[in-house]
Amino acid sequence: MAAFHWTMDYTNRNQFCYGCHIGMDTIVEEYQASIHFKNTKGVVAATCSDCHVPREFVPKMALKIGATGDIFHMMRGTITLENFETEHRPRLAQKVTDEYKTNDSKQCRYCHDVNKMDFENQSRNASRRHQTMAERGQTCIDCHAGIAHALPKPAATEAAAE
Ligand code: HEC
Ligand code: HEC
Ligand code: HEC
Ligand code: HEC
Structure with a gap:
């Protein structure tokens, strides 16, 4: 059930x-x-x-x-809520980002198919980038990080790395 x-x-x-x-x-x-x-x-x-x-x-x-x-x-x-931003977010965001880089943003591609994009009606910037991403070895998360959540603040990321 x-x-x-x-x-x-x-x-x-x-x-x-x-x-x-x-x-x-x-x-x-x-x-x-x-x-x-x-x-x-x-x-x-x-x-x-x-x-x-x-x-x-x-x-x-x-x-x-x-x-x-x-x-x-x-x-x-x-x-x-008190320790998420400073102690946990950098690590968790990195983990998810690494997953996306490793699997070529598989989850985004469940819905978005670059081959079906209407490049003529995208902005010139988007159109150019989507058409060249494969040859440049780029994946969605390289340009669309933070699409659903705030990104870790740089200070928190540095502190976590120390
Ligand atoms: C039982 C509580 C619980 C539920 C239910 C839950 N989460 Fe989480 N989630 C956590 C905790 C705790 C962490 C932090 C894990 C850590 O510190 O390593 C986490 C971390 C994550 C992360 C960070 C990456 C990772 O692998 O740790 C993602 C993404 C995530 N959850 C997504 C989801 C999604 C999607 C759902 C619903 C399908 C969900 N969570 C349901 C407790 C939960
Ligand atoms: C459109 C795709 C998308 C949706 C929808 C989405 N996430 Fe995420 N999530 C990401 C990506 C990409 C990251 C990697 C960090 C980043 O770029 O923001 C991430 C990161 C995370 C993290 C790690 C901490 C952080 O701040 O990065 C957690 C936890 C998480 N997501 C849980 C969830 C939960 C729970 C939901 C639903 C309430 C959800 N996500 C909805 C794409 C998504
Ligand atoms: C389950 C299907 C689904 C998944 C998974 C998904 N998207 Fe989307 N995405 C959509 C739909 C539908 C829209 C259109 C929403 C609207 O404009 O109303 C959209 C919109 C967008 C937009 C346009 C934003 C704007 O401001 O117009 C971007 C960029 C995007 N998605 C990137 C991503 C990325 C990156 C991922 C993976 C992290 C992802 N999506 C995962 C369905 C999905
Ligand atoms: C090299 C950078 C780059 C990569 C890689 C990239 N994008 Fe984009 N994307 C952009 C830019 C730039 C825009 C335009 C953003 C804006 O106008 O705010 C955009 C816009 C979009 C839009 C909105 C298009 C529209 O006109 O409504 C969607 C959806 C989208 N991207 C999905 C994806 C998905 C899914 C992937 C991975 C398959 C991806 N992008 C990979 C740079 C990139």
């Missing part, structure tokens, strides 16, 4: 992620102000799991969640 709801109820998939990330960090609020959640079309363009959970894992994950409700209690507590 859990898997059924997970796949059928598209936007409610976010509720699971909200369960821990609201109150723990500012990620959800940032996402909700971003283009993939709030736009003139009124569609949720991408859920958390669209960008973070490879599609083949979603049904499996739903089963796991159904079985282990208490992971909520287990995992909360270390990260807080």
Whole structure:
């Protein structure tokens, strides 16, 4: 049943992620102000799991969640609104960025296909960059970091590296 709801109820998939990330960090609020959640079309363009959970894992994950409700209690507590920005965000943002670089921004490409882009109606800059990104060895995250969340502040990144 859990898997059924997970796949059928598209936007409610976010509720699971909200369960821990609201109150723990500012990620959800940032996402909700971003283009993939709030736009003139009124569609949720991408859920958390669209960008973070490879599609083949979603049904499996739903089963796991159904079985282990208490992971909520287990995992909360270390990260807080007070220490997220300085102690945790740089590390977590780097981890996700590394994943995107390694898999050539696979998650973005679930929905966006460069070969289907209407280059003539993109800005000249966007058009040029998208058409040359492959030969330059670039991937979406190289230019679109921060598309759904605030980026770590430089000071926090330096402090974390020390
Ligand atoms: C049980 C609580 C909990 C739930 C539910 C949860 N998260 Fe998290 N999430 C965390 C914690 C705690 C961290 C920090 C892990 C660390 O410090 O290494 C985290 C970190 C992350 C990261 C940073 C990268 C990484 O791999 O650690 C991403 C991305 C993420 N969560 C996405 C999601 C998405 C998407 C969902 C919903 C499908 C979700 N989370 C649901 C607790 C949760
Ligand atoms: C459009 C794609 C997209 C959506 C939707 C999205 N994220 Fe992310 N997320 C990213 C990318 C890309 C990063 C890597 C850092 C960056 O560029 O902002 C990231 C980074 C993170 C991090 C690491 C900390 C940080 O500040 O970078 C967490 C935690 C996270 N996301 C959780 C979530 C949760 C929870 C949701 C839903 C509320 C969500 N994301 C929605 C793309 C997305
Ligand atoms: C589940 C589908 C989906 C995923 C995954 C997704 N996007 Fe999107 N994205 C959309 C849709 C739909 C829009 C159009 C939203 C609108 O304009 O109303 C959009 C809009 C955009 C825009 C235009 C922003 C603007 O201001 O006009 C950019 C840039 C973008 N996405 C980049 C990314 C990147 C980078 C990733 C991966 C980190 C990603 N998207 C993941 C569906 C997706
Ligand atoms: C070399 C840099 C670069 C790379 C790599 C790149 N983009 Fe872009 N993209 C841009 C620029 C610049 C814009 C225009 C931004 C603006 O006008 O604010 C743009 C705009 C967009 C838009 C909005 C287009 C429109 O006209 O509405 C989308 C969607 C988008 N990018 C998705 C992607 C996706 C998905 C990837 C990976 C497959 C990607 N981009 C890779 C630089 C890049």
